[in-house]
Amino acid sequence: MTGALGREFIFSDRQFKRLRAFVAEHTGIALSEAKKDMVYGRLSKRIRSHFAGNFQAFCDAIEQGDAQEQDFLINAITTNLTAFFREAHHFDYLRQRLIPELLRRNAHSRKIRIWSAGCSTGEEPYSIAMSLAGDNQLAGWDIKILATDLDANVLKHAEAGIYSEERISKLAEQQRQYFQRGRGSNSGLVRLKPEIRERVSFKRLNLLHDWPMRGPFDLIFCRNVVIYFDKPTQTKLFDRFADLLVADGHLFIGHSESLYKVTERFTSLGNTIYRRLS
């Protein structure tokens, strides 16, 4: 049976407000009023199977600290859309401008440290790893990419490094060489080769909480993550990134994001690429 507004279950404004408050506090994502239908859509199956259609009981579980339901809510709300070599100009810049700079700057240590913050299912850190693997001058260098996300499900997927073939159909042959094709029951799937997977380590991390790592990083990618964060949360986060970058370290953000009036710790190099100010 379908109730008001075509919904199967009652989802009141008050209940939506309770869930929004939890999501804002734990993820930094500020859900607007307009997102009520989206939230309903993402939760309704769970509300049916675990709460007999009672949103009130779900809200109570969240507020009473039910970790399983809290994780479910966070995973359902965070949007995990991503792609290999998404916003390709960032990877062009990395190969053409930054690798030569890093070869000079880090010639002594022969070490490169990169953080992909909000890595979703892994396409971003693996694209970084593939970009670096394509440069022979980096052979023998100690390169580590830390990839973190809040959502445990996407991290599991990322760690496996297995994707449907269709996800790489538009990549150039040069990029596709880093994937192994599945056979038999795995046909239609591809897996990143070990030489790429080994460069990336995945960890669960909420960007709003304390960070266990001390850095410093040469580059940080935090793309399409802060779109729903409010301004003060963004300021705090980008300033913490600045603290963890080397002097002159670079920060890459998403196409619809900007540091304008958010932080003065970086200078813009154009195309959503920034350099830390010393």
Ligand SMILES: C[S@@+](CC[C@H](N)C(=O)[O-])C[C@H]1O[C@@H](n2cnc3c(N)ncnc32)[C@H](O)[C@@H]1O
């Ligand atoms: C749209 S994806 C972006 C993936 C990738 N960076 C890209 O641009 O293709 C956003 C990711 O940020 C993660 N995220 C959202 N809020 C977060 C938080 N507070 N801490 C850590 N990760 C978060 C989500 O789980 C999601 O996987």
